[in-house]
Amino acid sequence: MAQKHVIKMSSIINYFKDEEKLICKGENAVDSGHVNNIIFDAAIHIIRGSVHASMRAREYKVEILFASDWSIDHATCECPRGQLLCHHMAAVLLFSHYNVSITDSSCSWNVKNQPKKTDIQTVDQLFPSKQHRSTPRDLTEEEVERFKTKLQVFDGAVGFSWLLSNESNEQMKDLLLDIEEVLCSTEYLKSDVKTTILQQKLFVCADAISKVAKATVGQISNENWLICRKHRLTASNFGPILTACRRNRFPPSLFKRLTGLWVHSSGLLGASPDGLVGSEALVEVKCPFKYRKVSLSEALKKDKQGIVFINENNINVVNKKHNYYEQIQGQLAITGRKWCYLVLWTPQEVVIEQIEAENFDTNIELLKKFYFEKYIKFISGALEVV
Known part of the structure; x- marks a missing residue:
C-alpha cells in the first residue's frame, strides 16, 4: 500500500463525474483480481495496465496520461468504450491509487492471477437428479x-x-378449426386478404354448432371445451369488449381474458351458458360473494350498480348497463334462445329474473370488427397495447 498517493482519489472521482457507476465497477474489477499488471513511468507521467474482461477470456490494455501535477489528462482502452470512459480505466486508476507512492520511480507490478476454472459444469452436472420411484412396481x-x-x-x-x-377427441378438429393453426398456416401468412381467409376458414354450419355443443358438455371438466374456447371471444367478455369498442380504448387486461364456446356461425364468437331449459330458454347463475351473509333482497335495495336492483316501488329492475347484461344477450343470440332465467344465489336467498332476448346483430358486428382489427393483430404480434 502506497504511503503517500501519487494519484488522488479526488482526481479519479472528478474524471468520472459523469459516469460515477464506472468507479463502482472498477472497484469490483480490482477486488475480483481482474487487474493483471501495471507499469508506472514517473518520468513521462504515464501508467499502463491490462485488465481482464468481465465476461470473456481476454484482456484489455489501458493507458493513462497525467498532467505535471498528476491530475488525469487522458485515458484510452482497447475495449469498445475505450475512446470514452470505461470501468477498465477506473480499475487501473484505483489499483494505482493504492499501490503507487510519490517516492516510487518507474516500476511495474505483475498481479497474481486468479485461479481459472476451465472445466465449466452445467447445472445438471452440479446437481444430478436422484433416481426415484414412488411404487415398488409398475x-x-x-x-x-x-x-x-x-x-x-x-x-x-x-x-x-x-x-x-x-x-x-381428434374429431373436434373436423368440427371446429384451431384458430392458431390457421394463423400459422402458409396460406394465411402469405395472403394479402387475411381477414377474408379467416372468415372463410372459421365459418361453422348449424350442424357443427350442435355437435360442438354436445361434445363440450361439462365445461371445464371437459378437455374439448377448453380446446374449443382457445382464441374465441366468450359471452362473459362481451360487456368489457363492447364498452372498450364504444370508447375506442383497449386496455391490456382486455386481451388477457379472451376465449369462448356455444359457437356462433362466424366461428370466432361463443358462449357457455350455465344451463338450457327446453328449446327456448337458458339459465345463467351468479353468486354475489359480497352478499353471502346478508339478505339479498335488502342488499339489492341499497346497491343500484348490480345486474339486478330493487327500485323505490319495490320492483326488481334489470340493469341494462351492466356487463352481465351484454353477456346474457350474447348467449341468447348465439344459442338462438328467446329468454334467460338469471339466478342470483346466496346461502341466504335466491332471486330469479327472466330476461328476454333483444336484437344483438349490431353488437355481433362490433365484436367481429374488434376480433379481426384488434385481437387477431394482438395475438400475431402486430398490435402493441399499453
Whole structure:
C-alpha cells in the first residue's frame, strides 16, 4: 500500500463525474483480481495496465496520461468504450491509487492471477437428479384408472389429474378449426386478404354448432371445451369488449381474458351458458360473494350498480348497463334462445329474473370488427397495447 498517493482519489472521482457507476465497477474489477499488471513511468507521467474482461477470456490494455501535477489528462482502452470512459480505466486508476507512492520511480507490478476454472459444469452436472420411484412396481391400467377416479373428487384442482386425463377427441378438429393453426398456416401468412381467409376458414354450419355443443358438455371438466374456447371471444367478455369498442380504448387486461364456446356461425364468437331449459330458454347463475351473509333482497335495495336492483316501488329492475347484461344477450343470440332465467344465489336467498332476448346483430358486428382489427393483430404480434 502506497504511503503517500501519487494519484488522488479526488482526481479519479472528478474524471468520472459523469459516469460515477464506472468507479463502482472498477472497484469490483480490482477486488475480483481482474487487474493483471501495471507499469508506472514517473518520468513521462504515464501508467499502463491490462485488465481482464468481465465476461470473456481476454484482456484489455489501458493507458493513462497525467498532467505535471498528476491530475488525469487522458485515458484510452482497447475495449469498445475505450475512446470514452470505461470501468477498465477506473480499475487501473484505483489499483494505482493504492499501490503507487510519490517516492516510487518507474516500476511495474505483475498481479497474481486468479485461479481459472476451465472445466465449466452445467447445472445438471452440479446437481444430478436422484433416481426415484414412488411404487415398488409398475402399476396396472386398472390401478391407474382407480387413482384417476379418486382424483376427480377434487374437481380439477389437482395438477396430476390433468396429466392423467385422456387425449382430446381428434374429431373436434373436423368440427371446429384451431384458430392458431390457421394463423400459422402458409396460406394465411402469405395472403394479402387475411381477414377474408379467416372468415372463410372459421365459418361453422348449424350442424357443427350442435355437435360442438354436445361434445363440450361439462365445461371445464371437459378437455374439448377448453380446446374449443382457445382464441374465441366468450359471452362473459362481451360487456368489457363492447364498452372498450364504444370508447375506442383497449386496455391490456382486455386481451388477457379472451376465449369462448356455444359457437356462433362466424366461428370466432361463443358462449357457455350455465344451463338450457327446453328449446327456448337458458339459465345463467351468479353468486354475489359480497352478499353471502346478508339478505339479498335488502342488499339489492341499497346497491343500484348490480345486474339486478330493487327500485323505490319495490320492483326488481334489470340493469341494462351492466356487463352481465351484454353477456346474457350474447348467449341468447348465439344459442338462438328467446329468454334467460338469471339466478342470483346466496346461502341466504335466491332471486330469479327472466330476461328476454333483444336484437344483438349490431353488437355481433362490433365484436367481429374488434376480433379481426384488434385481437387477431394482438395475438400475431402486430398490435402493441399499453
